[in-house]
Amino acid sequence: MKKSRFLMRARQRDRRHLLRGAVAAAGSALLAGCDRLSQNESFVETLKSAEQLSRAAQKLVAPRSAMAQEFGADQVVQTFRSNGTLSPRDADYVALRDAGFADYRLSVGGLVAKPAELTLEQLRAMPSRTQITRHDCVEGWSCIGKWKGVQLSRILALVEPRPEAKYVLFRCFDSMDGPSLDGRDSRYYESIDLDDAHHVQTILAYDLNDKALPVSNGAPLRCRVERQLGYKQAKYVRAIELVESFAGIRGGKGGYWEDEGYEWYAGI
Amino acid sequence: MDIEATAPTPPRAVRAARRVYRHRLPVRLMHWINVVCLTVLLMSGLNIFNAHPALYWGRESTFASPWISFGARNTPNGPVGYTRIGDTEFTTTGVLGLSSSEGGSPMARAFPAWATVPSGQWLAMARHWHFFFAWIFVVNGIAYLLYTIFSRHLARDLVPTRDELRNIGRSIVDHLKFKHPTGDAATRYNVLQSLTYLIVIFGLLPLVVIAGLAMSPRLDTVFTGWVDLLGGRQSARTLHFLAGFGLLLFVVVHVVEVFVAGVWNEMRSMITGWYAIPEERAKKEAQP
Numbered sequence A: 001m002k003k004s005r006f007l008m009r010a011r012q013r014d015r016r017h018l019l020r021g022a023v024a025a026a027g028s029a030l031l032a033g034c035d036r037l038s039q040n041e042s043f044v045e046t047l048k049s050a051e052q053l054s055r056a057a058q059k060l061v062a063p064r065s066a067m068a069q070e071f072g073a074d075q076v077v078q079t080f081r082s083n084g085t086l087s088p089r090d091a092d093y094v095a096l097r098d099a100g101f102a103d104y105r106l107s108v109g110g111l112v113a114k115p116a117e118l119t120l121e122q123l124r125a126m127p128s129r130t131q132i133t134r135h136d137c138v139e140g141w142s143c144i145g146k147w148k149g150v151q152l153s154r155i156l157a158l159v160e161p162r163p164e165a166k167y168v169l170f171r172c173f174d175s176m177d178g179p180s181l182d183g184r185d186s187r188y189y190e191s192i193d194l195d196d197a198h199h200v201q202t203i204l205a206y207d208l209n210d211k212a213l214p215v216s217n218g219a220p221l222r223c224r225v226e227r228q229l230g231y232k233q234a235k236y237v238r239a240i241e242l243v244e245s246f247a248g249i250r251g252g253k254g255g256y257w258e259d260e261g262y263e264w265y266a267g268i
Numbered sequence B: 001m002d003i004e005a006t007a008p009t010p011p012r013a014v015r016a017a018r019r020v021y022r023h024r025l026p027v028r029l030m031h032w033i034n035v036v037c038l039t040v041l042l043m044s045g046l047n048i049f050n051a052h053p054a055l056y057w058g059r060e061s062t063f064a065s066p067w068i069s070f071g072a073r074n075t076p077n078g079p080v081g082y083t084r085i086g087d088t089e090f091t092t093t094g095v096l097g098l099s100s101s102e103g104g105s106p107m108a109r110a111f112p113a114w115a116t117v118p119s120g121q122w123l124a125m126a127r128h129w130h131f132f133f134a135w136i137f138v139v140n141g142i143a144y145l146l147y148t149i150f151s152r153h154l155a156r157d158l159v160p161t162r163d164e165l166r167n168i169g170r171s172i173v174d175h176l177k178f179k180h181p182t183g184d185a186a187t188r189y190n191v192l193q194s195l196t197y198l199i200v201i202f203g204l205l206p207l208v209v210i211a212g213l214a215m216s217p218r219l220d221t222v223f224t225g226w227v228d229l230l231g232g233r234q235s236a237r238t239l240h241f242l243a244g245f246g247l248l249l250f251v252v253v254h255v256v257e258v259f260v261a262g263v264w265n266e267m268r269s270m271i272t273g274w275y276a277i278p279e280e281r282a283k284k285e286a287q288p
Helices: A002-038 A041-061 A091-098 A120-125 A152-159 B025-050 B123-150 B153-158 B162-166 B168-176 B183-187 B191-214 B226-230 B233-271 B282-286
Strands: A105-110 A116-119 A129-136 A142-151 A167-175 A187-193 A203-208 A222-224 A237-243 B019-021 B068-075 B078-085 B088-091 B097-099 B107-109 B274-276
Touching: A002 A041, A002 B025, A002 B123, A041 B123, A091 A167, A105 A152, A116 A120, A116 A152, A120 A142, A120 A203, A129 A203, A142 A152, A152 A203, A152 A237, B025 B123, B025 B233, B123 B153, B123 B191, B153 B191, B162 B168, B162 B191, B168 B191, B191 B226, B191 B233, B226 B233, B233 B274
Parallel strands: A105 A237, B068 B097
Antiparallel strands: A105 A116, A129 A142, A142 A203, A167 A187, A167 A237, A203 A222, B019 B274, B068 B078, B078 B088, B078 B097, B097 B107
8 A cells, every 4th residue: 555655756756747848858859949940031031021911000000290209408317328329430430530520521412313412510500400209229228308400302303313212321430349450341331211211200309418429329420310219319320321222232121230130110 | 707508519528527607719719829929029129129229208208217117237356237217226137138048148128039020120020010010910919908898708708797806805816815716706707807807908908009000100109198107208208118017917817827826727718718627615615
C-alpha cells in the first residue's frame, strides 16, 4: 500500500516534469520559429503590409487637415530630450556651428521651378508659426516643446514644385555612423508626402522654447511633422529636395531609419 | 451553452458518455486565432517596451520619476538587474533588467529574451509583428462581437441570470474549494466565469485597443484632445501595458482552470466542440 502510493506520487512527479518540459520545449520552439520568420524576407514583407493598411485607415479617419493637439505654455518641459545624433561631427557642420551658423544656407531644389538658397535671416524674416506640441519617440517616450519656425508650405510656394513631385526629401548634416571615410553616405535623411508637407503644423523650426534651437535638438533648422513619430522630424536639415520617388536614394526606403527596417509611414 | 437541434451528430466514441455540443465552429476558430494573436502581441509588445523600459502617468514622460522602470547597474559584485516601483527598488537580476539569451552574456534589457518576439532586441521588427497581428486581433475581435450578439451567444450564455448573480457567494466559495459544477450546472458557464468573460470582452480588450490607438500621433488628431480622456499619451502607454498584463493574468487563470477542470475534455471541446458533462457528485457525496 505504502509502496504503491509512493509509486503514484513518483509517477505524478514524472508527469509534472514531462509537462513542464513540454511547455518549455514548445515555448522555445515558438521563439525559434518567430526568430527564423523574422529573417524570412517574404514573411517580413507580409508583416510590413500592415503599414499600408494602417496608413490608409489613419488617413481615412483622421483627414488630411486634422490638427495635432497643441498645449498650454505650462505643459512645456525645460530640457527637451534629444535622441539620435546629439552633436554632428561632420566637418562641414562643425565649421558652420563654430561660426554661429552665419554661413548656413538651406538649399531647396529637385523638382521645382525656382530652386532657392535661404539664409537663417531670410527664414526668420518670413511669417512664422509657433506651436506647443508633443513629440512622440518610436521608443515610447513623449516630450512637449514650444517650436517656432516657418511653415514648409511657404517654402514650397516660393520654389514652385513641379507637378510630378510627390515627396519632400530632407537631407541632413549628421552622419549616423560617424563621418564617412569610405565615401559611403550615412547622413541622416527623411521624406514625407505632400499632404504632410502642406499641413499647417509642418514647419522648419529654428527656435525651441523661445531660444535658438540647441545643437542637440537639431540646430540650426529641424523639421516638425507633428502627426508622425520622432524619427520623421529630421534634425540638422541641410537641403530640401522635391522628388517623384525615393527608390534610388541610399537604401531606397525614404529615410535613414526606414533603410534600417522602420516604417516609412510613422503614424503609429 | 450552444446546444442546438441542428448540432452535428456526435462521433460514435462520444455517444457513450453524456456529451454536449458546447462551442460552435466560429467561436472555436476565433478562439484559436485569438490565442495566436495574443501570444504574438504580448511578446512583441514586450520587445517594443524594452526600447524605453519606463512608464509614466500624464501627457509626457517625466524622465526622472517614472512610476515603474527596469534597468541594470554595475556593482562591485558585477552587474545587477533591477525593477523600480516608485522609490522602492527590487533586485531582479536574471529576469527583469538584466538577463542573458541562450549562452550569451548578461545584457541590460527589461524583459528577457525568452519573453519577447523577436528574442533579440529589435524594435523595428517587433513593431512589424505587433501591428500586423494587431490588425488580425481587432478584425477577429469585431467579428466575435458581432457573432456573439447576433447568434445570441452573449444574451444566452454570457450574461448571468438574476438567480446566478444572487448566488454569487456560493460560486466564490466553490471556486476557493476548487469544486467545479457537475451535471446540468456544468452545461452553463458559472457566474464567476461569465462575469470574468464580460470584464475581459467589454473591459480589458477594448481598453488595450483604445489605449494602443491613443499612442498613434495621427489617430490623436481624430478629435483634438481625446487622448486626455485616458489621462494623456503616457498614461495611455501605461494603461496599454497594464491592460496587456491584465489579459495575461486572465490567460494564466484560464489555462490553470482548464487543467483543473480536465485538460482533455476542455481541449476537445474547444477543438471539436464536444464536451463531456462531469457526472453529478452530489449523489456520491450524499452517501455516508
